[in-house]
Amino acid sequence: MATIRLQREDFDAAAEAAALTRGRSDIGAVVTFTGICRGSEDGDPIAALTLEHFAEMAETEITRHVEDAQQRWALLGVTVVHRYGRITPGENIVLVVTASSHRGEAFAAAEFLMDFLKTRAPFWKQVESAKSKTWVEATAGDDAAAARWEKPRG
Amino acid sequence: MATIRLQREDFDAAAEAAALTRGRSDIGAVVTFTGICRGSEDGDPIAALTLEHFAEMAETEITRHVEDAQQRWALLGVTVVHRYGRITPGENIVLVVTASSHRGEAFAAAEFLMDFLKTRAPFWKQVESAKSKTWVEATAGDDAAAARWEKPRG
Amino acid sequence: MKIRYFAWVRERVGKTDEDIELPPDVTTVSDLMTWLAARGEEYAHAFENPKVIRAAIDRSHVRPEAAISGAREIAFFPPMTGG
Amino acid sequence: MKIRYFAWVRERVGKTDEDIELPPDVTTVSDLMTWLAARGEEYAHAFENPKVIRAAIDRSHVRPEAAISGAREIAFFPPMTGG
Numbered sequence: 001m002a003t004i005r006l007q008r009e010d011f012d013a014a015a016e017a018a019a020l021t022r023g024r025s026d027i028g029a030v031v032t033f034t035g036i037c038r039g040s041e042d043g044d045p046i047a048a049l050t051l052e053h054f055a056e057m058a059e060t061e062i063t064r065h066v067e068d069a070q071q072r073w074a075l076l077g078v079t080v081v082h083r084y085g086r087i088t089p090g091e092n093i094v095l096v097v098t099a100s101s102h103r104g105e106a107f108a109a110a111e112f113l114m115d116f117l118k119t120r121a122p123f124w125k126q127v128e129s130a131k132s133k134t135w136v137e138a139t140a141g142d143d144a145a146a147a148r149w150e151k152p153r154g
Numbered sequence: 155m156a157t158i159r160l161q162r163e164d165f166d167a168a169a170e171a172a173a174l175t176r177g178r179s180d181i182g183a184v185v186t187f188t189g190i191c192r193g194s195e196d197g198d199p200i201a202a203l204t205l206e207h208f209a210e211m212a213e214t215e216i217t218r219h220v221e222d223a224q225q226r227w228a229l230l231g232v233t234v235v236h237r238y239g240r241i242t243p244g245e246n247i248v249l250v251v252t253a254s255s256h257r258g259e260a261f262a263a264a265e266f267l268m269d270f271l272k273t274r275a276p277f278w279k280q281v282e283s284a285k286s287k288t289w290v291e292a293t294a295g296d297d298a299a300a301a302r303w304e305k306p307r308g
Numbered sequence: 309m310k311i312r313y314f315a316w317v318r319e320r321v322g323k324t325d326e327d328i329e330l331p332p333d334v335t336t337v338s339d340l341m342t343w344l345a346a347r348g349e350e351y352a353h354a355f356e357n358p359k360v361i362r363a364a365i366d367r368s369h370v371r372p373e374a375a376i377s378g379a380r381e382i383a384f385f386p387p388m389t390g391g
Numbered sequence: 392m393k394i395r396y397f398a399w400v401r402e403r404v405g406k407t408d409e410d411i412e413l414p415p416d417v418t419t420v421s422d423l424m425t426w427l428a429a430r431g432e433e434y435a436h437a438f439e440n441p442k443v444i445r446a447a448i449d450r451s452h453v454r455p456e457a458a459i460s461g462a463r464e465i466a467f468f469p470p471m472t473g474g
Contacts, residue, residue: 123474
């Protein structure tokens with residue numbers, strides 16, 4: 001009931017969303033998030049992003065968070081695809097698709113998964129510009145977004 | 155910068171999302187919400203939904219809320235398509251696509267627009283089952299979802 | 309003035325719209341619902357519980373206490389269930 | 392024990408992974424960072440600010456005080472920037 005893929009190739013968001021709903025009539029809401037490589041970073045034009053990842057751990061971490069999302073919300077389908085390697089402006093980076101009977105659950109699960117991919121999935125972005133290669137720094141904003149979902153400790 | 159359409163025909167969510175991002179490199183996040191006709195309502199199988207609408211007012215109301223969303227969040231594109239007429243289980247009903255530099259804005263704007271379409275856009279759903287036709291009742295949950303976005307009165 | 313009806317309000321009244329001359333003492337949306345309810349059995353049925361009926365003047369949502377002077381078109385309908 | 396490095400930690404150390412025999416007094420992730428930092432200039436540079444380095448034992452995130460006994464593989468990397 002969940003599809004998780006790490007791949008170098010591009011993905012087809014529409015085909016992934018269609019695969020979740022095909023032949024079903026219990027799904028009332030589908031949320032698709034696509035993360036795309038922008039052409040500039042803090043105002044400076046970039047040539048490309050290179051995504052490095054820790055493959056085995058990324059699969060484990062994403063699977064764990066997908067299972068967590070499935071326990072929190074009544075999901076009828078989840079797909080996560082994360083690319084790695086060199087990605088140029090305008091190209092896709094990441095895809096999250098969530099399906100549910102009702103929109104609230106689909107939206108919440110998609111945001112939850114994106115917040116965790118940003119802060120917990122072992123991927124690192126390096127920005128390549130005309131003059132340099134620099135590693136993207138983690139942001140406090142992304143940490144705060146992920147912290148929204150933390151369960152109170154017992 | 156905004157596309158709003160009310161139509162009897164189906165829509166192609168992927169084509170609408172692609173139209174928003176084509177040829178641009180400032181968009182980092184695209185959220186697509188698709189609302190689909192479910193095959194049952196409160197556990198009873200349904201044959202179809204018929205959506206009645208007040209066309210001129212629907213256009214005005216949706217335009218107003220899209221403009222409100224554009225003022226609240228830094229959106230780089232918005233598309234809203236709402237179908238009317240008879241729709242059978244598994245078919246699309248409504249589409250909202252939002253594009254922004256960052257994911258938080260795209261998610262918030264898409265949820266905001268859906269909450270308002272549910273409670274303020276002049277559409278009414280009638281459920282057709284084997285034995286009867288009944289109008290769907292508005293839910294307190296949808297009203298509460300829309301109330302989240304209300305601005306404090308000055 | 310043009311009055312329009314939608315969804316089950318339309319079904320109960322039995323028409324989608326009509327042009328009506330209103331007496332001068334009908335000044336608010338609420339007055340208009342009360343006045344319409346007295347026009348016959350189908351109207352009485354449609355407006356039996358005015359609290360659940362929403363109204364729009366010239367395509368904008370309004371509250372029952374809204375004044376109707378100057379309105380070209382008033383619409384009555386149940387709470388919306390789109391999306 | 393297998394040690395893996397990613398992103399700028401990998402670049403500074405100059406290798407993706409290595410197998411290391413650890414002395415018995417290196418019992419936590421934090422101890423290991425201190426011990427690695429003393430192995431040479433490139434390690435000193437990589438681990439000069441251990442607070443900003445994250446660690447995983449056997450592919451699970453751990454805190455610096457986590458015990459390393461029984462670990463097969465320990466990875467060091469900067470805060471994640473995926474998504």
